Amino acid sequence: MSRRRxxxxxxxxxxxxxGGAGVGVxxxxxxxxxxxxxxxxxxxxxxxxxxxxxxxxIQPAADAAAPGDTVDVARNSTPxxxxxxxxxxxxxxxxxxxxxxxxxxxxxxxxxxxKTSTPAMTFSGAQFVDVTGFNIGSLGTSxxxxxQSQHISYGTGSVTTSPSAPGTxxxxxxxxSSSGISLTRLRxxxxxGGLAFASAAGAQDITLADDLVLTGGGxxxxxxxxxxxxxxxxxxxxxxxxxxxxxxxxxxxxxxxxRYPARSCSATGTPAEITVDSSxxxxxxxxxxxxxxxxxxxxxxxxxxxxxxxxxxxxGTGQGAHDLDQTDVTLSTSPSEHSPLIDSADADAPGELSxxxxxxxxxxxxxxxxxxxxxxxxxxxxxxxxxPLSLGTFAHSPTNVYVGIPVTFTEDIYNPWSDSLDxxxxxFDFGDGTTVTSKTGSVTHTYTQSTMGTDVNATVTVYRASxxxxxxxxxxxxxxxxxxxxxxxxxxxxxxSLPDTGICNFTASDYSGYSVTSDRITFxxxxxxxxxxxxxxxxxxxxxxxxxxxxxxxxxDSDGRTATxxxxxxxxxxxxxxxxxxxxxxxxxxxxxxxxxxxGGVVRLxxxxxxxxxxxxxxAVTLNVTDTDATASSYVxxxxxxxxxxxxxxxxxxxxxxxxxxxxxxxxxxxYIDLYNAHGYVDLIADVQGYFTTKASTTDSxxxxxxxxxxxxxxxxxxxxxxxxxxxxxxxxxxxxLPKAARLxxxxxxxxxxxxxxxxxxGVVTVYCGSRPSTSNxxxxxxxxxxxxxVTKVCTGGKIEIYNGGGxxxxxxxxxxxxxxxxxxxxxxxxxxxxxxxxxxxxxxxxPTAPLGANGTLTVKAAGVHGVPADATAVLVNxxxxxxxxGTHLTAYGAGSLPDVYNDTLSTGxxxxxxxVIPVDTNGNIHIHNANGSLNxxxxxxxxxx
Numbered sequence: 001m002s003r004r005r006x007x008x009x010x011x012x013x014x015x016x017x018x019g020g021a022g023v024g025v026x027x028x029x030x031x032x033x034x035x036x037x038x039x040x041x042x043x044x045x046x047x048x049x050x051x052x053x054x055x056x057x058i059q060p061a062a063d064a065a066a067p068g069d070t071v072d073v074a075r076n077s078t079p080x081x082x083x084x085x086x087x088x089x090x091x092x093x094x095x096x097x098x099x100x101x102x103x104x105x106x107x108x109x110x111x112x113x114x115k116t117s118t119p120a121m122t123f124s125g126a127q128f129v130d131v132t133g134f135n136i137g138s139l140g141t142s143x144x145x146x147x148q149s150q151h152i153s154y155g156t157g158s159v160t161t162s163p164s165a166p167g168t169x170x171x172x173x174x175x176x177s178s179s180g181i182s183l184t185r186l187r188x189x190x191x192x193g194g195l196a197f198a199s200a201a202g203a204q205d206i207t208l209a210d211d212l213v214l215t216g217g218g219x220x221x222x223x224x225x226x227x228x229x230x231x232x233x234x235x236x237x238x239x240x241x242x243x244x245x246x247x248x249x250x251x252x253x254x255x256x257x258x259r260y261p262a263r264s265c266s267a268t269g270t271p272a273e274i275t276v277d278s279s280x281x282x283x284x285x286x287x288x289x290x291x292x293x294x295x296x297x298x299x300x301x302x303x304x305x306x307x308x309x310x311x312x313x314x315x316g317t318g319q320g321a322h323d324l325d326q327t328d329v330t331l332s333t334s335p336s337e338h339s340p341l342i343d344s345a346d347a348d349a350p351g352e353l354s355x356x357x358x359x360x361x362x363x364x365x366x367x368x369x370x371x372x373x374x375x376x377x378x379x380x381x382x383x384x385x386x387x388p389l390s391l392g393t394f395a396h397s398p399t400n401v402y403v404g405i406p407v408t409f410t411e412d413i414y415n416p417w418s419d420s421l422d423x424x425x426x427x428f429d430f431g432d433g434t435t436v437t438s439k440t441g442s443v444t445h446t447y448t449q450s451t452m453g454t455d456v457n458a459t460v461t462v463y464r465a466s467x468x469x470x471x472x473x474x475x476x477x478x479x480x481x482x483x484x485x486x487x488x489x490x491x492x493x494x495x496x497s498l499p500d501t502g503i504c505n506f507t508a509s510d511y512s513g514y515s516v517t518s519d520r521i522t523f524x525x526x527x528x529x530x531x532x533x534x535x536x537x538x539x540x541x542x543x544x545x546x547x548x549x550x551x552x553x554x555x556x557d558s559d560g561r562t563a564t565x566x567x568x569x570x571x572x573x574x575x576x577x578x579x580x581x582x583x584x585x586x587x588x589x590x591x592x593x594x595x596x597x598x599x600g601g602v603v604r605l606x607x608x609x610x611x612x613x614x615x616x617x618x619x620a621v622t623l624n625v626t627d628t629d630a631t632a633s634s635y636v637x638x639x640x641x642x643x644x645x646x647x648x649x650x651x652x653x654x655x656x657x658x659x660x661x662x663x664x665x666x667x668x669x670x671x672y673i674d675l676y677n678a679h680g681y682v683d684l685i686a687d688v689q690g691y692f693t694t695k696a697s698t699t700d701s702x703x704x705x706x707x708x709x710x711x712x713x714x715x716x717x718x719x720x721x722x723x724x725x726x727x728x729x730x731x732x733x734x735x736x737x738l739p740k741a742a743r744l745x746x747x748x749x750x751x752x753x754x755x756x757x758x759x760x761x762x763g764v765v766t767v768y769c770g771s772r773p774s775t776s777n778x779x780x781x782x783x784x785x786x787x788x789x790x791v792t793k794v795c796t797g798g799k800i801e802i803y804n805g806g807g808x809x810x811x812x813x814x815x816x817x818x819x820x821x822x823x824x825x826x827x828x829x830x831x832x833x834x835x836x837x838x839x840x841x842x843x844x845x846x847x848p849t850a851p852l853g854a855n856g857t858l859t860v861k862a863a864g865v866h867g868v869p870a871d872a873t874a875v876l877v878n879x880x881x882x883x884x885x886x887g888t889h890l891t892a893y894g895a896g897s898l899p900d901v902y903n904d905t906l907s908t909g910x911x912x913x914x915x916x917v918i919p920v921d922t923n924g925n926i927h928i929h930n931a932n933g934s935l936n937x938x939x940x941x942x943x944x945x946x
Contacts (some may be wrong), residue, residue, distance in 0.1 A: 031068025031093060034061045039076040039102060058083040058097075067128070068093035074102030082118045089128035094151075099133035117141045123149040123178075132156045140192070141169045148177040155184040156359070161216075163191040170195040171216070176202025176223070184209045185357050185382075190216025196234070199224040201246055207351040208232055212382040213241075214260050214333065222246040228351035229253070233333055233382040235260025239297040240271040248276075249283030253349035256341065256381035258292040258331040270294055272301035281317075288346040288372070290324040290380050292331040299325050322346075322371075324380075334383040337416070338368060342385045347374025356384035363387050366417050390414045394460055394473035402482040403450050405513045411441040411460045411473060423465025431456035432479075451479040482513045485561045489521065489553040491569035495823045496703040499694045500543045502569040504551055507536040514557040524549035542696075546572035546619065546831045548869040548946060568871060570946020572829030573619045573692035574703040575819050577749040577793040580624070580768065580775040581611035584675075584686035587628070596629070596681040603684060604641060608671025611688035617695040618667055620832045622791055624687040624777055625675070626660040627653045632680025633911070639835065640668030645676055648835035648940035652880055652911045655680065658779040662689070662789040662915040664876060664942055666832045687775040689791045690749070692830065704748050704819035705827030706945050708874035708919050711893060711901040714739055714752070715802075715813035727758065727808040733772075734802045734811060742818050743798030746826065749819030750794050751917050753903055754778055754802070755812040757785040763806010769793040772803055780809065785887070785905040789816070789915040814901035816917040817874070828873055832943040835878070836866050839928075839939035842882065851934040854888075857898075858937065863924030868944045870924055878940040879928070880913040881906045886933035893927050894919030906935070915942070 035054035037043055043056035055061045058080050061071045067089040073080070089095040120136035123129065126149040136143050137160040144159050146152060161171045171190040174181055174197075183197070188211055190196045196213040199206055201223025208219060208227075213234040218241040221227045227250035234241040234257050241257035244250065257273040273291045276284050281303040291299045291310065300307040300320070307313035310323035328340050335341040342365045346352070355361055362377045363386050370376030379385055392412035401407050411426055426438045430445045441462075455476040462470040491504040502523070508516050520529040523541045530539050543549065548570045555563045584591035584605050591610070592603045607623075609615040625638060635649035653659040665673050675684055697703060715722035715736050723734050737743075738750060756765055756778055764776035767790045778788045792800055802811060820827040839846035839860050846860050862877075864870035874894070881890050881904050890904040904914040918926045928937055 031066065031070060031095075033070045033072055034064060035072050035074075035100075036061050036080075037074035037076070037102060038078055038080060039074065057081050062087055062097075065095045067095065070096045070098060072098055072100040073134075074100050076102040082120050082122075084122040084124055085129060086125045087129055088126065091128060091151075094128040094130050097129070097131040097134070119143060119145045121145070123147065123152055125149060127151055129153070136160070137162060142171060142173040144172045146174040146178045146181055148175065149181070150178065151180040152178075153182045153184075155182070155186065158187040158189065160189040161192040161194060163193075170198035170220070172197045174199040174203050174206060176200040179204035181205070182207045182209075183211060184353060185355075185359065186211045187357070188213045193217065193237075195220050198222075199227060203227075206250075209351045209353050210355070210357050210382045212333065212357055218242055218257075220245075221248045221250070224248045224250070226250050229255050230349045230351040231255065231345065231353065231356070231378070231380070231382060234258075235333060236273075238270055239273055239294055240275060241273045243271075243275045244280045244284055245275070245277040246279060247283070248280040251285040251350045253285070253288045254345040254352060254378065254380045256290045256331055258333075259294050260333065270297040272298045272306060274299070275301040276303065278303040286319045286323075288322045288344070288349065288380060289320065290329060290331060290341055292326045292329075335379060335381065335385045337365075337385070337388070339385065341380040342368045343377050343379060344371040345378035345380045347372060347376070347378040352378065357382040360384055360386055387417050387419065388414060389417060389419050389470070391462060391471040391473045394475050396458070396475060396477070401447060401477050401479050402513045403447055403479060404482055406444050406446045408442060408444045409458065409460065411462065413441065413462065413470075424470075425463045427461045427463065429459045431458045447479045449479070450481045453478055483509070485509055485514075485516070485555055485557050485563040487519065487553050487555045487563050487565050489551055489565045489567050491551055491567055496574040496705045496821055496827065497698050497700070498540075498542070498696050499574040499703075499829075500546060500571045501540060501696070502543070502549070502551065502571050503538055503540050504567070504569065505536075505538045506532060506553055508555055509535075514559040514561065516555055516557050518554070518556040520554050522552045522554075524551055543571050546829065548831070548872075568869060570829055570831060570869065570872070572831045572946065573694050575690055575692050575706065575749065575830065576700070576702045576704070577690040577791060577819060578612040578688060579770060579793070580687045580689055580766075580773040580777075582685065582687050582775050583607065583611040584684060586683045587685075591686070596683055597675070597677040598681050599634075599677065599679050601677050603675040604672050605675060605686065606672050607667055607688070613688060613691045614693065614695070615671070617693050618671075618691050619694060620664055620666045620692040621673070622662065622664045622689040622691065624660050624689055624775070624788070624790075625651050625663045626658060626685040626687075626776075626779065627651055628658040628683045628685065630655050630657070630680055630682040634677055634679035634682060636678070636682075636684065637676045637835075638663045638665045639674055639676070640666045641672035641674050642669035643834075645674070646835040648837045648878065649880070649913065650835070650878060652913050653682070654911065657781070659912065660777065660779055660788050661878070661913050662791065663878075664832065664915070692832070701821050702748055704746070704821045706751070706817050706830050706874075706917070707820050707827040708817040708917055708945055709742065709815060710896065710919065711753075711891075711899045712739060712815045713812065713901050714815045715811060717810045718757075718812070722813070727760075727810050728804045730763070730804060730807055732804050734804070736800045736802055736813055738794065738798035738800070738818070739815065742815060744818075744820060744822060744826065746820045746822030747794050747798060747818050748821050750792055750800060750815065751817040751819070752790045752792065752800075753787055753814040753816060753901065753914070753916070754790050755785065755787040755814075755902055755905055756780040757810045757812070757905070759783065759807050759809035761807030763804060763809060765811070766803040766805065767792045768801050768803070769795040769799070772801065776805065780806065782807070784907065785889075786912075787889075787902060787905045787914055789917075791819075794818075812902070814903075828946045830876070830943055830945055833867060833941055836941045837938065838862065838866050838941050839937060841936045842938070846939070847937075851936050852928070852930045853934045854930065854932050856930050858928045859925050860928065860939065861924055862918070862926045862941070863920045863944070865924075866941055868941070869946070872920055872924075872944040872946060874917055874919045874945040875926065876942040876944065877916050877918055877926070878913050878942055879904055879916045880911065880938040880940075882911045882936040882938060883909050884933045884935035888930055888932040888935065890937070891929045891931075892916050892918045893929070895921035898929055908933075917945075
């Protein structure tokens with residue numbers, strides 16, 4: 001690599017950018033300036049062409065120009081008419097046409113557009129004329145024509161033929177009587193499809209340097225002496241970028257030839273990119289070019305021989321020793337870093353310029369080895385790859401800007417060439433009237449006032465050591481009042497696969513002016529706090545026992561501010577329904593001794609490892625408990641072994657009858673429960689229905705949570721609801737399909753209040769899914785109306801079977817809830833409680849001491865008391881009707897109007913309990929309605945649903 005030279009770009013050279021006023025050939029400053037301004041109010045084509053009274057069009061100025069004169073043409077938004085220039089200057093006093101400021105906001109030059117077949121600009125017999133900064137075009141003919149003209153310099157602008165009138169006319173035409181024509185730094189667009197340039201036989205001394213030719217044909221010279229192409233980029237549609245024929249002489253160097261744009265071409269006769277015929281080849285030099293032909297074309301056609309690669313061309317002709325082709329580089333209109341086009345051109349090529357298409361000085365790329373001649377920093381093609389030094393990201397930290405909080409602003413400079421930044425300065429304007437200049441790209445600023453929701457615009461301008469501006473970057477944002485430190489915590493406990501587990505989502509302020517130094521979460525059970533570091537996420541905690549807990553998030557930031565948020569979470573075991581299995585029958589010695597239970601007697605019953613219940617990780621079981629052959633009215637209390645017997649009862653009965661009731665009871669020591677009988681002698685039966693487990697499992701689809709619903713009648717054979725109208729026959733099975741809303745994919749169990757009424761003889765009812773068990777859920781007598789709560793598995797399609805093992809009887813089924821194996825809010829954990837009597841109208845517990853009359857409703861507080869959290873959704877209650885004065889039924893419900901369902905059906909004088917899932921209203925109350933007569937009501941709390 002040669003030594004690195006960073007070449008300064010002066011303001012004068014930058015003015016050569018397309019459309020800016022160019023710099024012509026130097027001459028004595030002895031001429032007059034003529035002014036052209038078609039937008040000036042006082043313009044006149046017959047006037048003096050002074051600044052006060054300019055010409056309206058270019059033509060009269062061209063006609064009036066004398067040697068040494070300058071014609072200043074105002075850059076306006078309206079086009080000028082075509083012009084023919086026949087002006088004659090001298091070597092020392094050429095005539096100059098340049099662009100001056102006008103009313104156009106565009107930075108492009110004056111535009112001369114022909115709307116007929118007339119060329120936009122014609123040089124006819126002109127001599128020693130310099131033209132810079134014009135954009136010209138035509139519709140269907142050549143845009144720029146040279147006829148019998150000598151010593152014409154035309155540069156820095158654009159020349160276009162319009163695609164609206166396609167033809168074969170060349171965009172720039174030079175006749176055979178013209179010579180000394182220099183075409184430099186031009187953007188040439190032969191959109192009509194014709195040639196970009198053509199010179200006729202006899203033309204002499206033609207230079208095309210640092211021009212960009214795109215979207216059409218290429219450059220053609222026939223019989224032209226001394227035509228030199230240097231540093232051009234030529235993109236043609238179908239090859240033939242350069243064609244020198246009929247004894248032409250000259251050179252083609254530093255030129256890039258490529259396909260542009262990508263279009264289909266004829267498969268036959270696609271010409272080479274560079275063609276020099278046999279009559280011209282001895283007088284033409286070609287080197288330092290770069291060629292990418294079409295796949296169907298070739299690189300060179302030299303003296304009648306085609307060469308597919310630069311190596312073949314060099315071998316066959318001795319030319320192109322430094323050429324590049326498709327094997328070296330994939331070409332584009334401008335090079336990118338590390339391109340072989342960079343610093344590899346011949347600086348001494350005939351006609352080559354010291355500046356590129358844009359007027360930029362040559363730059364030595366330190367990342368590329370110099371392989372060119374001369375200074376070694378010339379690039380091939382029309383565009384020099386310049387120092388990419390530029391402004392990078394203008395950033396501020398923190399991203400959110402608050403009053404009183406220091407903000408650090410940083411401006412990065414993209415500097416892959418590792419330029420020295422010594423002496424660079426950074427002028428920051430913070431948009432609030434405050435500015436500061438720094439020698440580094442980083443400063444800190446503190447805002448003192450809020451922008452009240454509007455954006456402030458901050459800028460940084462970077463200046464080079466020379467004082468010239470590198471660039472400006474900006475950033476807009478609001479300045480807000482410092483917000484408080486905030487956090488939030490919420491818990492989701494609806495994942496049956498993770499019993500007794502709370503999943504809590506937390507957030508902390510993304511930014512509140514100060515960094516969060518501590519974020520601790522406690523779970524309300526005495527366990528150690530968990531520290532979290534993310535601004536949001538979740539934590540998972542498994543509790544030792546079911547219940548409702550307060551979860552707390554405590555945050556502290558670096559300013560010592562604190563924030564606290566709390567939430568309540570209810571966790572509990574998952575329920576698994578099983579096929580009913582009898583685990584106790586004192587009539588035959590199943591589960592206990594074969595004998596009646598006497599007054600005050602207790603049956604100790606093992607439930608773990610029995611009837612499908614696992615031997616461990618079980619907290620409670622659901623049993624259908626039945627009394628039979630009682631010698632006296634009595635009650636049975638079911639409770640965990642090893643605990644004190646509660647005052648609440650689980651089953652109330654009278655002598656000589658058989659009565660079932662569903663019971664959910666916590667499992668006591670060693671996996672046992674106790675059944676206590678108060679009076680007389682009675683046989684006891686217990687059928688296991690399911691159990692509650694704390695064992696986590698992601699594969700057991702039976703695990704579920706209870707989803708209470710508004711009580712809904714799903715079956716009534718008296719009116720044809722859910723089954724044909726009419727009593728079901730002895731030994732028949734009725735298929736019940738749950739309501740559509742309850743038939744979710746994850747529904748694995750159902751809670752139903754089953755009633756038998758009007759039986760022609762005594763019988764039993766068995767509710768099941770799959771094979772019918774030998775157990776029963778409900779016992780009825782002739783003519784009796786009797787109810788019981790049932791928890792059953794649900795088969796595919798939400799179907800449940802109900803078997804009648806007695807006489808003809810009507811059946812009803814009221815849905816109280818479903819057990820669901822789904823996450824995301826479907827179902828809640830059940831929390832077993834020590835049985836607690838919270839209502840007894842006989843002694844004023846929970847309500848006045850008075851029986852409930854006909855069509856009367858009791859409102860009883862059930863949540864927020866007795867250990868039930870205020871946000872519980874439902875309670876599990878053993879509801880007992882005591883000695884009604886006439887046959888009646890009880891309905892227990894939560895919010896809303898009285899539903900048309902029954903929980904407990906009683907005959908005159910009967911005392912009967914039933915387990916019920918009762919939704920809680922927004923005030924934490926439940927409602928109990930009596931249909932007929934009057935009766936006392938007792939309610940014992942068994943647990944709640946979170």
